[in-house]
Amino acid sequence: MFVRLARLLLWLLLTATTSARPGEASLHGYLDCRWVAAPDAKSWTAGGLGKTRFGAGGTQAMCAQGGLVGRWQITPSMVAVADLQYVTKGPNNASVLEAYLRYRPVSTTRWRTSLKVGEFFPPISLENTAIGWTSPWTLTPSAINSWVGEELRGFGAEGQLEWRTPHGSLTAVAAALRSNDPAGELLSARGWSLSDLTAGWGTRVREPDVYAIGNHAAVPLRFNPFLENDARLGWYAGGSWQASGSGTFSVLRYDNRADPSSHSSGVSPVFSWRTRFWSVGAQTDWRNLTVLAQAMSGSTDVAPVPAFSSSTPFRAAYVLLGYTFGRWRLAVRVDGFSTDQLPRSLDGRAREHGSAGTCAVNWKPVEWLRLTAEVVMVRSNRNQRIDAGDPPFEIDRQLQLGARLYF
Numbered sequence: 584m585f586v587r588l589a590r591l592l593l594w595l596l597l598t599a600t601t602s603a604r605p606g607e608a609s610l611h612g613y614l615d616c617r618w619v620a621a622p623d624a625k626s627w628t629a630g631g632l633g634k635t636r637f638g639a640g641g642t643q644a645m646c647a648q649g650g651l652v653g654r655w656q657i658t659p660s661m662v663a664v665a666d667l668q669y670v671t672k673g674p675n676n677a678s679v680l681e682a683y684l685r686y687r688p689v690s691t692t693r694w695r696t697s698l699k700v701g702e703f704f705p706p707i708s709l710e711n712t713a714i715g716w717t718s719p720w721t722l723t724p725s726a727i728n729s730w731v732g733e734e735l736r737g738f739g740a741e742g743q744l745e746w747r748t749p750h751g752s753l754t755a756v757a758a759a760l761r762s763n764d765p766a767g768e769l770l771s772a773r774g775w776s777l778s779d780l781t782a783g784w785g786t787r788v789r790e791p792d793v794y795a796i797g798n799h800a801a802v803p804l805r806f807n808p809f810l811e812n813d814a815r816l817g818w819y820a821g822g823s824w825q826a827s828g829s830g831t832f833s834v835l836r837y838d839n840r841a842d843p844s845s846h847s848s849g850v851s852p853v854f855s856w857r858t859r860f861w862s863v864g865a866q867t868d869w870r871n872l873t874v875l876a877q878a879m880s881g882s883t884d885v886a887p888v889p890a891f892s893s894s895t896p897f898r899a900a901y902v903l904l905g906y907t908f909g910r911w912r913l914a915v916r917v918d919g920f921s922t923d924q925l926p927r928s929l930d931g932r933a934r935e936h937g938s939a940g941t942c943a944v945n946w947k948p949v950e951w952l953r954l955t956a957e958v959v960m961v962r963s964n965r966n967q968r969i970d971a972g973d974p975p976f977e978i979d980r981q982l983q984l985g986a987r988l989y990f
Contacts, residue, residue, distance in 0.1 A: 612651040613714050614988045617722075618644045622979035627776050630792035630803055632968050634937070634961040635981040636723070636778035646671055648780075650680075650715030660688045666715060668783050678783020680704075680716055681736075695745040702738050702784055705819050706756060707731050707835060709864045709875045710903065714989070716781055720875075720914040721943040722957045722985050723777050725901040727862075727879050730770065732781035733788060734808045735837075737763040737817065751826040756835075758819050762811040764841040767858035767883030769808075771895040774935045774965055775920040784809055793971040800851070812855045813845040821862075830867030837862065843886040858883040860897070873905040894925040895933075912945040931970070937963030955985040 619642065625631025626638030637643075651667045666680040683701025690696075704716065708728045713719045716732065724732065737760030745754045772794045782788055787805035795804035821835030841855035860881020867874050878900035886892035899920040906913045918939040924932035943957040961979040968975050 607657075608653070608655045610651060610653045611714060612649060612990050613717075614646060614649040614990075616644075616646045616986045616988075618642065618984040620982040622981050624973075624977055624979055627773055627791065628778070628780060628789055630789055630795075632773065632791055632793070632965060632971060632973070633977070634776050634939070634963055634979045635959060636776075636780050637981060638979075650717075652714055661686050668715060668781065670780065675783065675786040678786050680781060680783050682784075693747045695747065697743045697745075699741040699743075700739075702736060703741065704731065705735055705737075705758070705835065705837060706821075706823075706833070707735070707837075707862050707864070707877075707879075709831075709833075709866050709877055717779065720903060720905050720912065720945070721916065721941055722955055722983050723779050723941060723959050723981075725877070725903070725916060726775040726777055726899045726918050726920045726939065727877055727901060729776055729778050730899075732779075733776075734766040734769055734782070735763065736782075736784065736809055737761060737839075739816070749827070751824060751829075753822065753824050755822045756820065760817045760819070760839070761815075762809050763817060763839050764810055764812040764845065764855035765806060765808045765853050766839055766841075767856035767895070768806065768854070768885075770883055770897050770922055771856070771885070771893070771924065771933070774922050774933070774963075774967075775897075775899060775937070777918070777939055777941070777959055777961060782808065791967070791971075793967060797970065804851075806853045810847050810853055812847050812853070813842040815840050815842060817841070830865060832865045833863070835862045836860075837881075843884045843892065844889075846887070854885055854887050856883045856885050871907050873903075873907070875901075875903040875905070877901055893929065895922055896925065897922045910947045912947075914941070914943045914945070916941040931966075933965070933967045935963055935965035935967075937961060937965075951989045953985075953987040953989070955983070955987070957983045957985070959983075 619637045621637035623640045624633035624638050626633040648670045653665045655663045662685050665682045668680050669677050681703045683699050683703045685699045687697035710718045710724050710728050718724050739760035741758035743756045773791050787807050790804040792802045795802050817839035819837040823833035825831045838859045841857045843857045846852040846854040862879045864877040880898045882894050882896045884894045901918040903916040921936040923934045939961040941959045946954045959981045964976045966975045
């Protein structure tokens with residue numbers, strides 16, 4: 584039912600771009616080409632425990648991905664949006680990141696309401712505000728937003744209520760969602776990562792090979808994080824304050840309300856993970872300087888059989904400093920992250936802690952081209968690597984030169 588809804592929204596958007604009158608519809612996109620010097624560790628995208636998108640050493644040049652974003656202003660109050668992604672390497676090359684209808688009536692008072700229905704990201708990221716849920720600051724988002732892009736999505740409805748004052752605006756948001764029951768499995772099975780490989784609807788995400796072998800599953804092991812296993816609605820709720828001329832503060836509580844004993848049907852069932860967390864974020868701008876800060880704390884639980892249950896508490900935070908001058912944009916970001924596994928009496932329980940530093944230089948010589956040089960270094964200690972025959976401590980260094988073409 585929900586997949587059919589997404590396809591219908593996409594069809595409406597593509598039809599609108601050819602049949603609507605000028606100004607009613609738009610279609611924009613990007614193409615991302617890279618030269619990469621990869622870390623020596625095997626990347627998580629290939630079943631390893633490396634923390635970056637690329638791995639196994641060496642250098643390579645590629646067109647990594649592209650995207651299309653369609654927008655149809657059906658009426659002054661109603662808009663349809665669809666965000667498509669194409670990745671050159673992976674089991675699901677083409678996918679839908681978002682597809683929704685939003686109703687926001689024109690308001691002449693201090694109050695403004697809106698309702699969004701479809702598939703969409705929860706309003707967590709302060710970084711990924713550019714086309715195709717990418718970051719205008721870096722090629723690689725923070726650990727927090729890397730995970731949001733991989734596992735957090737759902738079909739549902741989101742309502743917002745905004746109160747506008749001369750000093751700023753206060754916004755409350757709440758949503759009911761379904762089809763995100765397995766969200767959280769990656770944090771337990773693999774831990775945090777730093778990657779711009781966003782999972783589209785229906786994408787089957789790669790598990791670490793050592794995790795698959797430990798669970799007596801075939802390699803490669805993949806799962807779909809966007810499933811509904813228990814017919815229970817999840818939710819999120821929060822609010823934000825945007826002060827005029829100074830910055831924004833936001834807080835969100837997320838709970839997918841998954842039954843940790845439920846699972847999908849089939850030969851390789853996908854279990855549900857009860858995932859709950861708090862997310863807080865802040866942004867401030869002063870002249871050419873932008874500061875972003877975000878923190879997340881929560882847990883994800885699974886109980887596949889009555890005799891076994893496990894909980895994985897997780898935490899992550901980052902601070903990004905950005906500086907813009909002319910056609911140049913510089914960014915420096917520091918991340919910290921950790922996971923644990925409870926109860927502590929579990930044999931071989933997986934746990935990790937780590938930090939990362941990212942530096943990026945962006946230059947837009949023309950409006951349709953962005954050139955980026957980025958260095959990411961991740962230091963992490965994850966005892967699960969011992970099972971794969973590697974030392975638990977690892978340093979991943981990744982260099983990327985990117986050319987992003989907009990159209």
